[in-house]
Amino acid sequence: MDVQEFREFGKAAVDYIADYFETIRDRPVLSSVKPGYLGELLPKEAPQTGESWQDVLQDVDRIIMPGLTHWQSPRFHAYYPTANSFPSVIGEMLSAGFGCVGLSWIASPAYTELEVVMMNWLGKLLNLPEEFLNCSEGPGGGIIQGSASEVTFIGLLAAKEKKVKDLMEANPALKETDIRGKLVAYSSDQSNSSVEKAGLLGSVPMKLLPANESGQLTAETLLEAIRQDKEQGLIPCYLVTSLGTTPTCAFDDLLELGPLCNREGIWLHVDAAYAGTAFVCPEYRYLMKGVELADSFNFNPHKWMLVNFDCSAMWVKNAKYLVEAFNVQRIYLKDNHNGLAPEYRHWQISLGRRFRALKLWFVLKIYGVEGIQKHVRGQIRLAKQFECLVLQDGRFEVCTSSMGLVTFRLKGDNDLTERLLEKLDQRKRIFVIAGHFGGKLVIRFAICSRLTNGDDVDLSWAEIKSQADGIVPMADLREEMKVKRSIGSFELTDTAREKIRCEKSK
Numbered sequence: 001m002d003v004q005e006f007r008e009f010g011k012a013a014v015d016y017i018a019d020y021f022e023t024i025r026d027r028p029v030l031s032s033v034k035p036g037y038l039g040e041l042l043p044k045e046a047p048q049t050g051e052s053w054q055d056v057l058q059d060v061d062r063i064i065m066p067g068l069t070h071w072q073s074p075r076f077h078a079y080y081p082t083a084n085s086f087p088s089v090i091g092e093m094l095s096a097g098f099g100c101v102g103l104s105w106i107a108s109p110a111y112t113e114l115e116v117v118m119m120n121w122l123g124k125l126l127n128l129p130e131e132f133l134n135c136s137e138g139p140g141g142g143i144i145q146g147s148a149s150e151v152t153f154i155g156l157l158a159a160k161e162k163k164v165k166d167l168m169e170a171n172p173a174l175k176e177t178d179i180r181g182k183l184v185a186y187s188s189d190q191s192n193s194s195v196e197k198a199g200l201l202g203s204v205p206m207k208l209l210p211a212n213e214s215g216q217l218t219a220e221t222l223l224e225a226i227r228q229d230k231e232q233g234l235i236p237c238y239l240v241t242s243l244g245t246t247p248t249c250a251f252d253d254l255l256e257l258g259p260l261c262n263r264e265g266i267w268l269h270v271d272a273a274y275a276g277t278a279f280v281c282p283e284y285r286y287l288m289k290g291v292e293l294a295d296s297f298n299f300n301p302h303k304w305m306l307v308n309f310d311c312s313a314m315w316v317k318n319a320k321y322l323v324e325a326f327n328v329q330r331i332y333l334k335d336n337h338n339g340l341a342p343e344y345r346h347w348q349i350s351l352g353r354r355f356r357a358l359k360l361w362f363v364l365k366i367y368g369v370e371g372i373q374k375h376v377r378g379q380i381r382l383a384k385q386f387e388c389l390v391l392q393d394g395r396f397e398v399c400t401s402s403m404g405l406v407t408f409r410l411k412g413d414n415d416l417t418e419r420l421l422e423k424l425d426q427r428k429r430i431f432v433i434a435g436h437f438g439g440k441l442v443i444r445f446a447i448c449s450r451l452t453n454g455d456d457v458d459l460s461w462a463e464i465k466s467q468a469d470g471i472v473p474m475a476d477l478r479e480e481m482k483v484k485r486s487i488g489s490f491e492l493t494d495t496a497r498e499k500i501r502c503e504k505s506k
């Protein structure tokens, strides 16, 4: 393919993406293909001679598009958002076009330097304590990693090495192997699956302690676990807290857990993968009080901050611990810029580095702080709107509501909610997933796509309601009317009533 063809292919691809976004609202969110569908549509071998780009684009439309789940559809409400924006898409494209690998400063000075500046911008945007920032005097700093899972694992490795080193320094008679075999780590049973995985990968038992009825890990529970483990000769070294748990977006209390970790010499990691973006808005920062007690902090701009996957922001209070855990020198990696910029390869698992800072820069520059705040506040408002709709229907109960996530269920047996989920899955018009809260089956409804608006939320709710009609008998519908009368606005139309209730809760 020559440059001229690249120009044509590239422009056609951008048009294809633009068309996709213009039609995405009308597509069923879930795909209808059956497992194995794609193998039947493609030849068994790679083509002997090359084909035209027009053929390729046609194949995308014929073979790939039907097998997509439309994550950016305004009626995709599963998991948490996976961010996407036009500035970010272009950032990805340019980064691919430059084709560099930033394995050291000299391997592409702009790669490292833009990342340093972006992590400062981002840290200030969240109002993180100064000591986490690259621009602070101390040993703290920020880096872009691929995922929150990776960050939790990296934190664990650093915490482990730090603990081994600290104990051996304090007591030279100790054997390294004895220490390593006794390390334990903690998190709550509400933390993301990747936290448990980090323990498996890092060969440190990750104890998932029971959260309280609000989904938070309490200091009391942690203290008791530490006490029992120490009694057995074990060595606590790492705690993963969540600001915005995956099941219900609950927030652990750092002011409560932090002092305990600091006192016990336990590395405190804060996983704010989804909800961290909300700290761009000052009104939500009370939820991260105590963050200054943490050793590492992470959130995913690729979740809620309009930057395409992958872009996971990690800050550490002392980067020395990462470098000590990961530094390997080779002659071909020698670089003579005298430590004026971080050598990020020592802060991460792989050697090569993508230019992720570019798309982050595009998003921050084109949206501006105000644009991102507006996005966050708008999505939280839509979640509130949904909550209001559920509250007005006597057949349902809202279980939790936090940030852009509402969990709810049909009152009564889990079986009813399970049937509702099955029906919704079969119809494919909206995508929601199941969760558990307080031992009950719930439906997680998250505002995900940046395209979702108030009408989409109404439509998603109408879809849920219409499917519930087939499950909950009419007698219960009369119950619902009673509820509506008791709120005294039955003479209003549905829409007007919804509007009033939502206004109230804003």
Ligand SMILES: *Cc1c(COP(=O)(O)O)cnc(C)c1O
Binding pocket: 080, 146, 147, 148, 149, 150, 192, 194, 242, 244, 245, 246, 271, 272, 273, 274, 300, 312
């Ligand atoms: C989504 C999520 C993760 C996993 O994020 P990845 O970047 O996909 O690894 C971890 N923790 C929490 C709290 C999450 O919401």
